[in-house]
Amino acid sequence: HDKTQATSLDVVVIGAGFAGLYALYRFREDGFSTRAYEEGENVGGVWYWSRYPGARCDSESIYYNYTFSDELLQEWTWSSRYPEQPEILSYLNYMADKFDLRQDIQFKTRVTAAHFDNEHNRWQIYLNDDTSISAKYLITGVGCLSATNIPDFKGLDSFEGEWYHTGNWPHEKVKFDGKRVGVIGTGSSGVQSIPVIAQEASHLTVFQRTPQYAVPARNHAYDPNFIRQTKENYNEIKRKMYNSWGALPFVPHNRSALEDTPEERRKVYEDAWQKGGEGFAAATYNDLLFSEESNETASEFIRNKIRETVHDPEVAEKLLPTHYYATKRPILDTYYYETYNRDNVTLLDVKKDPVEEVTPSGVRTAEAEYDLDILVFATGYDGMTGPLFKIDIHGEDGTTLKEKWKDGAETRTYLGMTTAGFPNFFMITGPESPSVLANVPTAIEQHVNWIANCIQYLSDHEIEKIEAKEEAEEAWSEHCNEVAQATLFPKTESWYTGANIAGKPSGRFPIYLAGFPIYRQKCNEVAANGYEGFWMYKKEMRNIE
Numbered sequence: 001h002d003k004t005q006a007t008s009l010d011v012v013v014i015g016a017g018f019a020g021l022y023a024l025y026r027f028r029e030d031g032f033s034t035r036a037y038e039e040g041e042n043v044g045g046v047w048y049w050s051r052y053p054g055a056r057c058d059s060e061s062i063y064y065n066y067t068f069s070d071e072l073l074q075e076w077t078w079s080s081r082y083p084e085q086p087e088i089l090s091y092l093n094y095m096a097d098k099f100d101l102r103q104d105i106q107f108k109t110r111v112t113a114a115h116f117d118n119e120h121n122r123w124q125i126y127l128n129d130d131t132s133i134s135a136k137y138l139i140t141g142v143g144c145l146s147a148t149n150i151p152d153f154k155g156l157d158s159f160e161g162e163w164y165h166t167g168n169w170p171h172e173k174v175k176f177d178g179k180r181v182g183v184i185g186t187g188s189s190g191v192q193s194i195p196v197i198a199q200e201a202s203h204l205t206v207f208q209r210t211p212q213y214a215v216p217a218r219n220h221a222y223d224p225n226f227i228r229q230t231k232e233n234y235n236e237i238k239r240k241m242y243n244s245w246g247a248l249p250f251v252p253h254n255r256s257a258l259e260d261t262p263e264e265r266r267k268v269y270e271d272a273w274q275k276g277g278e279g280f281a282a283a284t285y286n287d288l289l290f291s292e293e294s295n296e297t298a299s300e301f302i303r304n305k306i307r308e309t310v311h312d313p314e315v316a317e318k319l320l321p322t323h324y325y326a327t328k329r330p331i332l333d334t335y336y337y338e339t340y341n342r343d344n345v346t347l348l349d350v351k352k353d354p355v356e357e358v359t360p361s362g363v364r365t366a367e368a369e370y371d372l373d374i375l376v377f378a379t380g381y382d383g384m385t386g387p388l389f390k391i392d393i394h395g396e397d398g399t400t401l402k403e404k405w406k407d408g409a410e411t412r413t414y415l416g417m418t419t420a421g422f423p424n425f426f427m428i429t430g431p432e433s434p435s436v437l438a439n440v441p442t443a444i445e446q447h448v449n450w451i452a453n454c455i456q457y458l459s460d461h462e463i464e465k466i467e468a469k470e471e472a473e474e475a476w477s478e479h480c481n482e483v484a485q486a487t488l489f490p491k492t493e494s495w496y497t498g499a500n501i502a503g504k505p506s507g508r509f510p511i512y513l514a515g516f517p518i519y520r521q522k523c524n525e526v527a528a529n530g531y532e533g534f535w536m537y538k539k540e541m542r543n544i545e
């Protein structure tokens, strides 16, 4: 790299989504010179890019926000339980304006590489505008689901229609009316967009690889009284969020699904189904993710709902999932299964009849050819490590993160925030943290607060360099994996395990599943014990080394 050093900062944050914005706010509040770099033209992160029809969040809005500022909690009012993407993006814009963050964000700028400079104990960070900047600390707020996955279908270049990925959607409205549309993928993005696209398109063909369990979102406008009560009780809500497994204020029934009779169970599931939302997974039984038999009761309940909803039994059969419920990310829907009762929708099983190639006029499977004007890839993301590997991050001996983690096969972190060999480097929502299985904004706040407290400690103690010890990260990674192995998660191929990406090696389970309260406690203990598990080097020690 022969690039000029523009200037020098205490902290560089990569990204200006939920994570980057709060990190910038907090580090700046603490008196550190901080700048965030963001590839988009504006704030929002995934909520800036994911503008596909029907895009919503699967955490209820009153919880899917920051909790650090009482003022912000009181000022902002969500319109409905699961508002669409534009409202979430407006919220992030409001937050950025309220705290005057834009002046310290450089937009339209991608961080391409970062090298740790051993001599000065600083990061040299390279940008796609051919400049670079030096910072003492490098913090990634790149998200877990921001590196889009477009399967390598033969012939895509030859396609004469339009094609889009849900996670990189054009800012202008895509017009589906009168068009023959194909959607590949039936994860959250497919399930959210399919019912909306079906209403407009002349014909919609869904290319399904794995059927999914979806529970109704039952979105509705919030009643002003409900909003008032929520705002009055936010401290209590926050306490519940911080003390629940998934950082949402849900408490599961304190019993196994198998302790109830089939009648009692049906009632519990039916109530949860009628309420809709993330409570079906989070507030029914406490062993759905541990016991195959318990899990099957929830899975079969949903399968029966699919059988009841979809009129054509052959189509219903194709839609029945077989994996353990909630071991792929649980999905909320708005008339997803009902959409298959429409005359203009065709469901294909591409496990049985695989996509062979994209042709100039559409998609050819092993058995047939489908003419399409628009092709939508709802094919997900290279999760967790994908966004980190897009940046060439070189640690103290020059090894990149991608090399150290062997393309993901040997991902190792300490507390999901740091990794050995990469000093003064912190990941917000990194692998082996609970973040993607928790309510993400809350998980982000906890990470940023921990990192900020750590940086303050280093500054107070004149410590120049902090680095996870190898044995500490090995123990954390092993512990993280052990916790996961006691659950049903590793038994299912999913983006959690990397199985959705062709050729991505799978390693240990990359999400900490002991729950948010236990995780917080572990992080706090490490801090209280003077950052146990880290090497720390004071200024004067550099000469001794």
Ligand code: NA7
Residues within 6 Å of the ligand: 145, 151, 166, 184, 185, 186, 187, 188, 189, 190, 191, 207, 208, 209, 210, 329, 350, 355, 378, 379, 380, 381, 495, 499, 500
């Ligand atoms: P997901 O949940 O990863 O879903 C991607 C979908 O695309 C899923 O149904 C995949 O099938 C399918 N897919 C991926 N590659 C292919 C190929 N090559 N052929 C056919 N089908 C394919 O991504 P989403 O964007 O929906 O949601 C991501 C997260 O965002 C979600 O979990 C929430 O946390 C928010 P598969 O199941 O792998 O067989």
